[in-house]
Amino acid sequence: APSLQSTTGDRSQRLQARVQGERRAWRRRRRRAMWSSSARAATSGSTAACCSPTRSSASSSATPTPTRRRRVWRSAWAPSATRRGSRASRTSSSICCFMPVRNTLENKIIQNISLRFAQFFIKPLMSEDAVLREIKAVDSEHKKNLLSDGWRMHQLEKHLASKDHPYHKFSTGSWETLETKPKERGLDIRLELLKFYENYSANLMHLVVYGKESLDCIQTLVESLFSHVKNTDQRSFKCPSQPLSAEHLQLLVKAIPIIEGDYLKVSWPVTPNNQFYKESPSRYLSHLIGHEGEGSIFHIIKELGWAMDLVAGESSDSTEYSFFSVGMRLTDAGHDHVEDIIGLVFKYLHLLKEDGIHEWIFSELASINETEFHYQDKVHPVSYVTDIVSSMRLFPPEEWLVGASLPSKYAPNIINMILDELSPERVRILCESKKFEGSTNCAEPWYNTSYAVENVTPYMIQQWIKRAPTEKLYLPKPNIFVPKDLSLKEVQDKVIFPTILRKTPLSRLWYKPDMLFFTPKVNIIIDFHCPLSSHSPEAAVSTSFFVDLLGDYLNAYAYDAQIAGLFYSIYLTSTGFQVSVSGYNDKMRVLLHAIMKQIVNFVVKPNRFSALKETSVKDYQNFNFSQPYSQASYYLSLILEEKKWPLDEKLQALSKLESDSLTNFVAHVLSKTYLECYVQGNIEPGEAESIVQEIEDTIFNTPSSAFKPMSPSQYLIKRVIMLENEIKCRYQIEGLNQKNENSSIVQYIQVHQDDALSNIKLQLFSLISSQPAFNQLRTVEQLGYITYLSLRSDRGVWALEVVIQSTVKDPSYLDSRIDEFFKTFESKIHELSDKDFKRNVKSLIDSKLEKFKNLWEESDFYWGEIQAGTLKFDRVESEVALLRELKKEEFIEFFDEYIKVDAPQRRTVSVQVFSGNHSAEFKKAIAEDDLPKTCRITDIFGFKRSRPLHRSLKGGPGRITMD
Template sequence: LMAGPAMDEAGACIFEVMVHMTEAGESEVLLVGECLFAYVRLLQQSPVSEELWKEIRCVEEMNFRFRSVSDPVSVVSSLAHSMQDKLPIEKVLSGPAKVWDYDAAEIAEVSAMLTCARLRVVLATKSFTEQEHCPEVERWYGTRYGAGRLPTEWHKAWEARRTGGADELAKTAWLQDLALPMPNPFVAEDLELKPRPPSGVPQHPRRVVPLPSALERAMASECAAAAGAVGRVLQVYFRQDDKFDLPKACLNVDIYSPWCAESLENRVASSAWAQAVAEELNEFAYDAEVAGLYYSLSASSRGLCLRFAGYHDKLPVLMRKVAEKMVAMQEVSEHTWTLVQTVMLRNFSNMATTKQPYQQAMEWEQRCAMKTAVTAAELLECFQKLTREKLTGVSKKLLGQCYAEALLQGNVAEDPGLGEVMEALLPAVRPAVAADALPALGSAALPGGAGSCVLVRREGTNPKEQNGGVTVTLQAAEETLKNVVFCELANQVLGQRCFDELRTKQQLGYIVVLQPYADGLGTGFCGLRAIVQSEKHPAEVHRRIDAWLAAALVDLASGLSDEQLGEYVEALLAVKREKPKKLADEFGRNWSEVAQRRFHFGRRGEVIEVLERPRAELLVEFRAFVSGCLIPAPRIAVEVLGAAAAASAAEAAEAETAPYEGATVTLSGLQDVKAFR
């Protein structure tokens, strides 16, 4: 449910209320409208609240004053738009972003315009039929639609709700829950920057050892039960901000649970439970989001992921509320389960049937090579067997035996702020399992000799999708820092050439990408991956990718001068030297080191050091890497057949021929993949 101005152009403004409905809700549009106009009545018949207006002004003022820098294109576009609105030059920046003068009469006048006489209703649903609901076709994209007057039944019922007296409204019980907003408990009051240590702030996050004393004491009993010190079951990394000077903070916590990692069933149950927690916190989280605080709770293959961000002042309040709900959610109500089941079933179904072909290809590649990877179809099948009763007790299973790692960064002082923030999570995050009890991640070393290929062939899951997809991945070497840098440099040279040849010249499709990849496990592999989505038969696309790669890699190894390669080295260095523009950007870089459990926060600096080595020495090693690792690299390729190629008998015959002689293994179904793994 969202509401606000949807268009404010040339003196006209549209106030829009958008409601995303479940399948059951699609047949209750009349009831949805009644609820909306009952609230409009409440709004129109209540005095304008100056206190609520001041709260809104306060939030808008904070958001304007402390907003992070956007990308230059968006900033320029926004400024140009504001200048077209003939704003005073001193308000070009602040005019669209802030609330200015309080005028109760004007607010009431605008509120009074919310009537059925000024109403336009737009309904979009897959259940509409062309003949009955959408007989017309718009001329630009051929979209089917229908238009007409608002049904008389709707008009009468909605206006009755808007104009009805209190006695009439009292007859409907659910309308009694409607109320104007209460004061928002999450609006920040402390916006001061915290004093920094006299010795300065370390350049990178550091592990907090020992943990704050209050946190140590609160966790002592759990850790004693695990026969280990607190530091073995909870690791906290921390960096106080000294660059962006904003009263904000970011906190991520990964909660690793052996129970979640035991089976796909447990993983899906964990995901459903996390969605149920979020569903029951929706109303509460709305106030937090309005006040500039955000959180998310999701499940991974090995546990839970908690994310918090926003103004530091009230962040612990939000964290404590989320933690308390996580602990209290021992059972999921029938109402909540119905909502969660509907949304998750739709999402899993869409993932399993309507993914882009290139995404399907990448999914099957991961399923072959990554230890914890599963397909969307497997997730859907598992979720369809899940019942509400199976979510009972999931909270204790997840949180009762777990290990946690966290990163806190922003306007928080280490003492006492760090302890206060982390203690807010203690109701839920009480880890009692050491890190060495976690199941390991892993990626498969591809079989075969130089140039060998594991080939996966699949039909696309969406019969209406004309395109197919192909990925060709070269597993070049182990994932060391230097090897990853060389893969990135190879992509710096070849990325645009790949697009120019396969997209522009050969016209294979709109999606043509060459990218470096690294498993991100510390003990995995790295290399290059080519991605093409095309209406041509995937076997033909595969052959063209292979032909281009063969010539391009040979040219990369011996066809470019030191001066030419040096230009690409400088271009990659410029990318690596670029400073983060926002706290969230810097936090994201650091969190990737925690999430991948490498904790190598100085990695970017070391990458720069590799690229800044004596140029001749660097290029000799790079060419040796291309010749010795990239050119003979074993490959895994996935071909996803689209509807256009499947309909062509001539192209279908091409599929019988392997793209190249090195295809040592050919897989076609899930059982083949499981046997291969």
């Protein structure tokens, strides 16, 4: 689902970096135990999750499980803090999980929400209208996924399983399966749903309720409401057999993807490890098979230029069957050496058998997991209760809060049992490539994926092993990054907000000790401000390539750090690049020093340059296959941002980039650099200063370094264009992939530049309007599965945006329905009662007063203020104070002035992406004459040149300057 609050500029890049870090953590967790439900500490608030088994099973592959997750309602600003709450559901092969979300609500409202939630399972309404609406929603979601390779390949793997096993079935639903075919068979789908409801028996269900109330209060509430859920003594569904019989093994499946790129996955059915959660055999094996350090499978094929990524581990959401997989993204050269790569995988498995199981490796992993569990960060209550409710069906009660987080029994015989199952006799291989076009002879029925199947015998694999690369495979060495010193530093002075601890012509250091969480962790951000990094498409592409190569070079060394809970990311920003290091502070300086040395001693390695360039070109090309609403958002950013280079120009620059020119460019771009540093966590001020001094010495004083200081006049600022009052601009374009049935629209309403009073008014409107917008546009009018109203910030310029992606209506029609919603909602705003106004204000205040859940959230907030130049470290307190004084009349005046249709200061852009389904409507739309007070954008860059710019938030009164 799209994010609840959209941002662009450096904040979005920070979010991307956070995602990058989370992906690394995800990969690390997958290699440990794909099926685990690790418990985490939760934050204050209230939420619940109810879990019930489903009747048919359809498990996952080792790629991320496509799971139907339905966000039924959400608020753009404070999704869990409204008076109504929000709710979501998740359906997988063996369970349905329902989650009503509610935070900091009045006790009476909590009881009402709990009552409604309980009634879902006591007496569901299942009205005819609701059933039809949900069938349309399911079909809309299915159509959104038709060109998604993740869904397509997952269903292909299921298709190539035993037809009499539930795993074989199509698991997500469509109009055909829920409306057309049932009617052909004379079935009433509503009656079938009511029959299906009989499976919701209390003996098969688990419930978790988390709240700030006392346990006695929560217990009384649960007993009074949920005791009425019937216990019909249903039996849990058991599969009669395994999904893969002998005929479904020893296969090589060649499939044609939608996007550019080659992918290889080697998998085996294995004994589900939930039976051995304390022994953790798959965790042990995935740690070794998926390792990325020297001597590993990945390190060898990466150095050969054959692969860009590798993931290994067990995956299943069934207790009865499971799969262990090794997946990787290949280069063109890797595609030509698929057999050699598969041979290398089996060669490593043979090494594991020959070398035996090592207790020291198991103990090291157990120690890392114990530390991670003990010092785990707090997470959102929804994640917490969902983890627990999932654990309740897998583990005994005494393990519910721990799950599979703490392996404690060293059992080499069990590890060997799983290792023996990873054999040539039990293998399935899936290879995805457009190079197979013209050589396939089958099509999967639900997604129409073209494929061919070949047999792979153990003898063939033995021949591949003999031809595998001769580079030496060996087990990883003991991890030097495992933290030893987990002591907490003493804080001498209470520091509420970040302070400038050190300032030189080369850098500035902001510092804040940990005053809230008291964990042995630190977060360090080093922002390299390089004004020459993005002055042209060529510069932007070269800087991006430089950053990607840095991460590529560091991977083998820093992989152990990530395993041990010390993460790093190097990512592009609008004014250069940033390095962040977060995790346990014990070995942090070791990793940070290695990163800085790599930056200073950067050289272009021809083999890695070629591999990365090849995959980067494909990534740019694959934007054509992105969801239409993502394309609309891209065009909107292109319109709004002063200097944002179009993807086609960047792709052209990338195609011409050579290793020599990159070497020269890196020296050029680093010749003007300023460092903005932020250090927060379990670290003393003297050590923070020492770290930045060491970075300065490494970066600027190493003889071979290309870094030179930047003068204040060269400080680069990116700005946003100012739209015109009372003018509605339109940008209409055909989708980049006309085979995608979805059209999309983003209607953007630019409101104001960062200002506390305007902020709270806009936030309040978003809070009040997002649910009605969703209800009207998605639930009532059924315009599209992806539908939401949210806030958006582009470099401190705040706006509303409404996003709809639809197969049933064209963007011009969607635009008119959005306008009609605002017209209708105008009366709701004007008729807002004092009681409802105060209730919504309180909800917004409560959401703002929610405490940071962990060090990373707190750091992200303060660093965001520093990077934007606003320095409003007391933003929450000041905005809450204004909210307490806000009058309803002021709020209505704000709506009438900026938001309502025909408001005197309403400034709008409507970005419309037309699919092939709506080609006739596109031709009609571009042929129409412009209406009064409208502006058609035909040349984005000419339009931008004609508009003034919003001022930069940096350098304003009381804000950050370079002096």
